Amino acid sequence: MRLEFWGAAQTVTGSMHVLRVNGSMILLDCGLFQGRRQESYERNLNFPFSPKALEGLILSHAHMDHSGNLPNLVKQGYTGPVFATNGTRDLCAAMLADSGKIHESDAQYVNKKRAQQNLPPIEPLYTLQDAVNCMNSFVASGYDRQFAVGPGIKAIFRDAGHILGSAGMEVEIQEGARTVRLGFSGDIGRKGMAILRDPQPVRDVDVLIMESTYGDRLHETPEQAMDKLRNLINQVVARRGKIVIPAFAVGRTQEIVYELHQLALKGGIPHIPIFVDSPLALGVTEVYRIHPECYDAETRQFLLENHEQDLFGFKNMQYVRSTEESKALNAMEGPMVIISASGMAEAGRVLHHLKNTITDPRNAVLIVGWQAPNTLGRKLMDREHRVKIFGEEYPLRAQVEVIHGYSAHADRGDLIDYARQVQQGGRLHKVFLVHGEPEPARALVPALKKLGLTVYYPANGEGFEV
Numbered sequence: 001m002r003l004e005f006w007g008a009a010q011t012v013t014g015s016m017h018v019l020r021v022n023g024s025m026i027l028l029d030c031g032l033f034q035g036r037r038q039e040s041y042e043r044n045l046n047f048p049f050s051p052k053a054l055e056g057l058i059l060s061h062a063h064m065d066h067s068g069n070l071p072n073l074v075k076q077g078y079t080g081p082v083f084a085t086n087g088t089r090d091l092c093a094a095m096l097a098d099s100g101k102i103h104e105s106d107a108q109y110v111n112k113k114r115a116q117q118n119l120p121p122i123e124p125l126y127t128l129q130d131a132v133n134c135m136n137s138f139v140a141s142g143y144d145r146q147f148a149v150g151p152g153i154k155a156i157f158r159d160a161g162h163i164l165g166s167a168g169m170e171v172e173i174q175e176g177a178r179t180v181r182l183g184f185s186g187d188i189g190r191k192g193m194a195i196l197r198d199p200q201p202v203r204d205v206d207v208l209i210m211e212s213t214y215g216d217r218l219h220e221t222p223e224q225a226m227d228k229l230r231n232l233i234n235q236v237v238a239r240r241g242k243i244v245i246p247a248f249a250v251g252r253t254q255e256i257v258y259e260l261h262q263l264a265l266k267g268g269i270p271h272i273p274i275f276v277d278s279p280l281a282l283g284v285t286e287v288y289r290i291h292p293e294c295y296d297a298e299t300r301q302f303l304l305e306n307h308e309q310d311l312f313g314f315k316n317m318q319y320v321r322s323t324e325e326s327k328a329l330n331a332m333e334g335p336m337v338i339i340s341a342s343g344m345a346e347a348g349r350v351l352h353h354l355k356n357t358i359t360d361p362r363n364a365v366l367i368v369g370w371q372a373p374n375t376l377g378r379k380l381m382d383r384e385h386r387v388k389i390f391g392e393e394y395p396l397r398a399q400v401e402v403i404h405g406y407s408a409h410a411d412r413g414d415l416i417d418y419a420r421q422v423q424q425g426g427r428l429h430k431v432f433l434v435h436g437e438p439e440p441a442r443a444l445v446p447a448l449k450k451l452g453l454t455v456y457y458p459a460n461g462e463g464f465e466v
């Protein structure tokens, strides 16, 4: 059996790993590589193998850096099944369609520039129609149910507790007389997060492919995050300001809405208007609503005791649909909370809200996710004195708060704990660290070696016999 790493190798984007066994080629994840425009386009367009030669694909979760290149894979001739959990399948329906639209408008933008330089137009990486087409390849499975992937290959999903439907997987491979059990952690979530269950590590595997995003960092606890959120809202309400929260449409938005709902119910914050202004968030929230099988015991209990309550909607909360409604928020007086995408404030409706709020010291910007270098989100987080929005400079006078406690990723302690739990089965001996920049990944190595494990940190394109 051979493993090859073709994405999220020594970086955090473009998750894609190839498993070659018994003459078959199986793919684990098919993520979008996200980075500089030209490099990303080329890398996503050209697969390092023939999509027609693949026999199966197992998907860990719906985040774009894990599922986002699937429409392109199918467009280029992949005809096999895409195994995913029920939640991941439904999230992908909403998210890949949205991604298809983004690729269409990206290509339009690039082609306008190319036309000025007399260059021929490029095709979008994939279109909305390609995204719709690839949904026909999905074969959905519940958690903890074994399914056949190909000759001599079986797999099972375990709840990764990262976003709705997220999974780690155990792949059991029969190679002649030998049985190898391979684990892939996917992205590992955190204990005690709102809505979702705690991560369930994969079991009894010989070899583990494990994420390492935050291998060198400890997060705030969910309780600390909730305290900070409550304090900030009360401060801003007292000065009648607005709070703008740039948040990705998937996961973070639903989590913040849930937390605000709980705070309002317990009297921790006053009843102020809360607006969720992101069309994709609306679709994704509907998917969260129809998958109660992914909720944790606390959320189920809340629903049992509060039949009339809606988890993701309450009296003061409104989902904003049209652009007109979105713009109307600018003229409204605070206090209010606006949650809007994109999460790094690079695009989307959140830009209008930031433009209209950051110059007033009564207002606040709340950062709840990782911000890539050079993004507007990062500049706000670094409290730069002046920032550019739509090409114009604005002074940053609003308060800026950062809460790291809403990360959907395991921190250093959780990652080491995950490996320790997997190793308790006694079979695990090799770990391949993926989905991590060099610093955090390398910081994990000594702790994993102490557990008696051999640790690899594969480069892009590197292959290993296991």
Ligand SMILES: [Zn+2]
Pocket (backbone or CB within 6 Å): 061, 063, 162, 187
């Ligand atoms: Zn993820």
